[in-house]
Amino acid sequence: MTKQxxxxxxxxxxxxxxxxxxxxxxxxxxxxxxxxMAVPKPEVDFFQAKSVTGxxxxxxxxTVEGTVNVDIKAQVxxxxxxxxxxxxxxxxxxxxxxxxxxDVYTEQVNSSRAAYKSALANxxxxxxxxxxxxxxxDAKVYSDMQLKTAQANYDAAQAQTAQAKAALGSSQLNADxxxxxAPVSGYISRIPNRVGNLVxxxxxxxxxxxxxxxxxFVYFSMSESDYLTFSKDSKSKKTVSxxxxxxxxxxxxxxxxxxxxxxxxxxxxxALKAIFPNPKKLLRAGGSARxxxxxxxSSVVTVPMASVKDIQDKFFVFVxxxxxxxxxxxxxxxxxxxxxxxxKNGVKxxxxxxxxxxxxxxxxxxxxxxIK
Numbered sequence: 066m067t068k069q070x071x072x073x074x075x076x077x078x079x080x081x082x083x084x085x086x087x088x089x090x091x092x093x094x095x096x097x098x099x100x101x102m103a104v105p106k107p108e109v110d111f112f113q114a115k116s117v118t119g120x121x122x123x124x125x126x127x128t129v130e131g132t133v134n135v136d137i138k139a140q141v142x143x144x145x146x147x148x149x150x151x152x153x154x155x156x157x158x159x160x161x162x163x164x165x166x167x168d169v170y171t172e173q174v175n176s177s178r179a180a181y182k183s184a185l186a187n188x189x190x191x192x193x194x195x196x197x198x199x200x201x202x203d204a205k206v207y208s209d210m211q212l213k214t215a216q217a218n219y220d221a222a223q224a225q226t227a228q229a230k231a232a233l234g235s236s237q238l239n240a241d242x243x244x245x246x247a248p249v250s251g252y253i254s255r256i257p258n259r260v261g262n263l264v265x266x267x268x269x270x271x272x273x274x275x276x277x278x279x280x281x282f283v284y285f286s287m288s289e290s291d292y293l294t295f296s297k298d299s300k301s302k303k304t305v306s307x308x309x310x311x312x313x314x315x316x317x318x319x320x321x322x323x324x325x326x327x328x329x330x331x332x333x334x335x336a337l338k339a340i341f342p343n344p345k346k347l348l349r350a351g352g353s354a355r356x357x358x359x360x361x362x363s364s365v366v367t368v369p370m371a372s373v374k375d376i377q378d379k380f381f382v383f384v385x386x387x388x389x390x391x392x393x394x395x396x397x398x399x400x401x402x403x404x405x406x407x408x409k410n411g412v413k414x415x416x417x418x419x420x421x422x423x424x425x426x427x428x429x430x431x432x433x434x435x436i437k
Contacts, residue, residue: 121400127285131276167243191219251277385417
């Protein structure tokens with residue numbers, strides 16, 4: 066056992082001596098050799114920021130509506146007798162759409178017409194009575210009271226005639242309402258009812274919706290800040306562009322109008338309306354689109370998107386400082402154009418901003434800077 070102890074002791078001494086020798090040899094190396102063993106500084110390209118005037122593009126989601134969206138409803142009750150159109154058809158103003166079984170309304174017209182003719186006959190008799198009594202009163206055969214009575218009967222007959230005429234007109238309107246016609250030109254929407262269904266004026270679901278889409282409105286909202294910025298910019302283009310649901314650009318330009326005079330307190334936004342011609346009928350009521358607004362910015366710095374670090378929806382850039390050390394600075398982006406951001410706050414003209422290797426950079430790290 067004693068022999069084994071001395072063997073272990075000799076081995077330990079040997080290891081210690083080797084470590085001491087390695088330590089002395091390291092201390093003896095030149096500074097250049099130590100630098101070679103150190104972690105190399107990252108090589109980073111920088112560009113010098115300049116203030117520019119640019120045009121920023123912003124997109125807002127919107128919904129498409131026709132200039133006229135009419136709920137087609139029954140104005141009289143009855144069973145649906147005929148449907149003259151199909152869903153998706155384009156119809157012209159005055160074209161027949163639906164027919165409600167109108168036998169009862171036809172009979173009402175006949176009854177009202179008969180009552181009107183009877184009233185006219187009574188009116189004629191009352192007039193003849195006046196013509197007969199008047200000369201007899203002049204001749205002192207009849208008293209003035211008899212003439213006044215005849216005149217009163219005539220006035221009553223006139224009122225009854227007017228009442229009968231109004232009843233006839235009302236029954237004719239009801240009969241006309243049994244044939245439902247298009248109040249405007251446009252496209253037919255869904256038709257939920259079928260022939261034989263009972264329809265009434267109190268139905269909550271319309272027979273169909275008729276949309277005039279020769280011109281369309283695209284409603285969208287923007288923040289109060291965006292609205293004020295856009296309104297103050299006298300050089301902003303008041304014409305707007307549109308991106309359709311398939312991400313293709315619409316080939317017509319629109320004009321902008323305010324759709325609401327107030328800021329919505331719950332959302333802090335204001336509603337606007339873009340008006341577009343729709344000659345090819347590509348835009349349909351109920352569809353979606355994106356409105357593009359362009360506004361001019363002055364005294365802003367453009368920064369390539371590739372040089373901006375996005376952390377939880379906050380933007381940062383690396384600015385070269387003293388001793389070739391970089392500082393990570395937050396920036397406020399005012400918008401974008403192409404592959405560049407417009408920076409409103411955070412950097413200024415003359416700052417040197419990292420162009421590449423931003424994922425390898427951290428605040429305070431020293432770099433080998435190459436100024437582009």
